[in-house]
Amino acid sequence: MGDVEEFGLKVRAGYANAADNLIAPYDAIDCDHLFAPVRHMFPASPTHIIDIGAGTGRDARWLASLGHRVTAIEPVDAFRAAGQARRCDGVDWIDDCLPDLAKTTATGFGFCLINGVWQHLTDPERAIALPRIASMLAPSAGMVLSLRHGPGVQGRPVLPISLDRTLSTAAKAGMALRDRVDTQSIQPGNQRAGVTWTWLSLETGLTCDR
Numbered sequence: 186m187g188d189v190e191e192f193g194l195k196v197r198a199g200y201a202n203a204a205d206n207l208i209a210p211y212d213a214i215d216c217d218h219l220f221a222p223v224r225h226m227f228p229a230s231p232t233h234i235i236d237i238g239a240g241t242g243r244d245a246r247w248l249a250s251l252g253h254r255v256t257a258i259e260p261v262d263a264f265r266a267a268g269q270a271r272r273c274d275g276v277d278w279i280d281d282c283l284p285d286l287a288k289t290t291a292t293g294f295g296f297c298l299i300n301g302v303w304q305h306l307t308d309p310e311r312a313i314a315l316p317r318i319a320s321m322l323a324p325s326a327g328m329v330l331s332l333r334h335g336p337g338v339q340g341r342p343v344l345p346i347s348l349d350r351t352l353s354t355a356a357k358a359g360m361a362l363r364d365r366v367d368t369q370s371i372q373p374g375n376q377r378a379g380v381t382w383t384w385l386s387l388e389t390g391l392t393c394d395r
């Protein structure tokens with residue numbers, strides 16, 4: 186097994202081990218508050234959304250409450266089980282994993298959300314993942330990709346994310362930058378650790394203007 190695969194296995198094992206302590210805090214985050222600075226990046230009318238690394242499905246349920254249909258992708262069994270137990274109409278779950286999303290056959294999604302996941306991928310995985318995701322989206326589909334900056338948590342390793350490299354990988358995948366917003370973390374522990382976020386709004390089939 187290579188270093189890249191080992192890193193991903195370590196991340197997912199870390200989430201699996203900590204899931205009992207993470208499910209309630211994840212679900213307690215208020216999506217209206219979390220997404221307030223980037224609300225304009227989300228689709229205004231109902232569409233089919235793929236939420237990758239969906240965790241407990243908090244964001245998927247919020248999106249469903251806005252009228253969207255959501256396919257939630259989550260590789261950690263305990264998170265998927267917690268999400269499925271909420272029985273939310275309009276949210277379907279798939280056990281799948283970046284970068285290949287090998288078990289996800291649907292295409293033509295109108296929007297993609299990747300929230301709090303990118304820091305757990307290596308650069309080679311990111312370079313595979315973005316074209317794979319772009320191939321699953323409809324023309325002119327949007328995507329919100331949050332980039333976490335700052336130290337990780339014991340047991341769930343993170344890697345630095347270069348904004349320029351992310352945008353050049355996106356451009357190679359046919360995705361262009363529509364907007365960018367930088368925020369502080371809303372979680373007190375992450376605030377104390379100095380974690381910040383860059384939120385990217387990307388769109389398929391555009392010329393990169395950055």
Ligand SMILES: C[S@@+](CC[C@H](N)C(=O)[O-])C[C@H]1O[C@@H](n2cnc3c(N)ncnc32)[C@H](O)[C@@H]1O
Pocket residue numbers: 193196197200211237238239240241243244258259260261264281282283284299300301302305
């Ligand atoms: C910080 S949590 C964010 C969860 C959710 N998006 C949220 O905002 O609450 C990171 C999530 O990414 C998932 N994850 C980690 N590596 C992944 C991979 N290679 N493919 C898909 N999801 C992954 C974890 O299982 C976890 O659910």
